[in-house]
Amino acid sequence: xxxxxxxxxxxxxxxxxxxxxxxxxxxxxxxxxxxxxxxxxxxxxxxxxxxxxxxxxxxxxxxxxxxxxxxxxxxxxxxxxxxxxxxxxxxxxxxxxxxxxxxxxxxxxxxxxxxxxxxxxxxxxxxxxxxxxxxxxxxxxxxxxxxxxxxxxxxxxxxxxxxxxxxxxxxxxxxxxxxxxxxxxxxxxxxxxxxxxxxxxxxxxxxxxxxxxxxxxx
Numbered sequence: 490x491x492x493x494x495x496x497x498x499x500x501x502x503x504x505x506x507x508x509x510x511x512x513x514x515x516x517x518x519x520x521x522x523x524x525x526x527x528x529x530x531x532x533x534x535x536x537x538x539x540x541x542x543x544x545x546x547x548x549x550x551x552x553x554x555x556x557x558x559x560x561x562x563x564x565x566x567x568x569x570x571x572x573x574x575x576x577x578x579x580x581x582x583x584x585x586x587x588x589x590x591x592x593x594x595x596x597x598x599x600x601x602x603x604x605x606x607x608x609x610x611x612x613x614x615x616x617x618x619x620x621x622x623x624x625x626x627x628x629x630x631x632x633x634x635x636x637x638x639x640x641x642x643x644x645x646x647x648x649x650x651x652x653x654x655x656x657x658x659x660x661x662x663x664x665x666x667x668x669x670x671x672x673x674x675x676x677x678x679x680x681x682x683x684x685x686x687x688x689x690x691x692x693x694x695x696x697x698x699x700x701x702x703x704x705x706x707x
Contacts (some may be wrong), residue, residue: 609671
């Protein structure tokens with residue numbers, strides 16, 4: 490029962506610095522340059538191992554980190570990226586990969602969401618999320634199927650937060666496309682650390698454990 494109490498408290502409060510800079514201090518940089526500094530931290534997470542591949546060989550990019558959004562009340566943290574795909578003469582297609590790790594080593598990735606901003610009926614961001622085994626940048630297939638999450642956000646569409654099997658580490662793969670004459674400018678990636686129902690369960694488990702410990706001591 491002591492283990493139950495310790496796990497509940499650790500899941501709620503354990504966060505240790507990974508040594509990477511805060512994402513708020515590296516805005517405007519090409520994401521692949523962030524790898525040299527170990528990525529960046531935002532809220533409950535470390536974002537690193539960025540990779541970008543020009544799948545269509547028509548140019549485009551680099552992808553820039555341009556913003557961060559926080560809602561600590563519900564443990565929701567979002568990164569905003571600029572794909573710089575604007576008014577191409579040909580369809581443009583970029584593959585984007587990053588790793589997301591819960592700071593402190595806890596299981597803290599419970600939900601994911603995304604959005605895309607641009608123009609053109611076919612401009613979109615397709616996303617797959619895989620577990621710690623990783624993802625193939627060429628086709629978005631998880632190294633250890635099945636994938637945890639998959640969705641497509643068309644231009645000016647938001648995919649709301651969707652619960653996933655809780656993880657400590659995930660890999661995010663995005664296929665970023667823009668129509669000829671259209672654009673795909675910014676896109677976002679959101680993660681929620683501990684949804685409200687989970688917080689209640691953990692607190693309840695901790696209180697139950699403390700109660701049972703007191704009874705045993707008596």
